[in-house]
Amino acid sequence: MSHRHKVIALSKLMAYVLLHRPDEFGLVLNEDGFVSLKELQQAIAEEAGWSHVRLSHITEAAYTSDRERFEVKDDRIRHSLPREIRYEPTSPPRILYHGTRHRTYPHILERGLDPMGRQYVHLTTAPDLAMRIGRRRDPNPVLLEIQAQRAFENGIIFYEANPLIYLADHIPQSYIIGPPISKVLPEKKLPEKRRLEKREEMPLERELPGSVLLNLRMEPLHREAKEKTWKDHSRRNRRRQRQV
Known part of the structure; x- marks a missing residue:
């Protein structure tokens, strides 16, 4: 071609x-x-x-x-064909879906879904379509389930953009179901060297009355004897000469 x-x-x-x-x-x-x-x-x-x-x-x-x-x-x-598009409020399906980025997931759990630069929050009737849209911003998006009908009954307004996509101005976090945050953002393991450093930074235990704690970090009580220098030998010889 x-x-x-x-x-x-x-x-x-x-x-x-x-x-x-x-x-x-x-x-x-x-x-x-x-x-x-x-x-x-x-x-x-x-x-x-x-x-x-x-x-x-x-x-x-x-x-x-x-x-x-x-x-x-x-x-x-x-x-180029003239079209006038109007999105009228409508009753949504019971469940809708949304694919979001990993880094925005904690914010969503705290404050809900916002348009994030768009005019509306985009919600889909099918989870695979939600993941397809989400991959445009994150290669492995987080799939959210939206309790749309319950939200609608409590005053949240939805618009039908087309048979597969619904719109909303905002979705409160109480109507959003997603995976545990620990599975989405697992804690990073510290390298072995860093773990040892953190262990060394731990404060010493407080001594309790009637107990004795060994502090392994303290200087030893008895220092090793220093090697004798030429000055030490010279002093010893002078002392011997005086005695004679």
């Missing part, structure tokens, strides 16, 4: 994603139909046969399309 045919094939795939089924690729368009160029590139590169696609390929297909299919604005892209 020539380079030109590859660009045309990529352009058709981009049109399908942006115009028809962004949810199949884990994407959410904003109310103007735009999505991040980087997110589009990541979503397409995840597909079989498209792992070679880079950001430069996306922009080339967008700018060289004969039908002027796309509109690029700053770091975002949308299909």
Whole structure:
């Protein structure tokens, strides 16, 4: 396949994603139909046969399309056909899913889920799709289970972006179920040298009344005799001469 045919094939795939089924690729368009160029590139590169696609390929297909299919604005892209997207509040499924980065997991357990640079928190109906989206930020994301229906009954507003993805402004931590923090962020083992140093830094035990503790770090009570120097021998000889 020539380079030109590859660009045309990529352009058709981009049109399908942006115009028809962004949810199949884990994407959410904003109310103007735009999505991040980087997110589009990541979503397409995840597909079989498209792992070679880079950001430069996306922009080339967008700018060289004969039908002027796309509109690029700053770091975002949308299909050129006019669309008005409105996300209306809706009742969500009982359970939704979210894939997050390891380093943000402790924050989520304390304060809940926030958009983190996006307009909404993205939640999916399927765990595998949540993990696919999460891998765009972490190669091994943490899968969270969201008790969406219970949250909705307690006043949390959800929006249906498409059949596979729901949105929310914020999810409190009380509706989030995830693995134990010890499994996600296990404590790092200290090297043997560092463990010995920490052991040496431990304070001495306090002596109790009526007990005697041996302090092995103290200087010995009896020092070894020093070797006699030439001065010592000279003094001894002078003492002997006086006695004679």
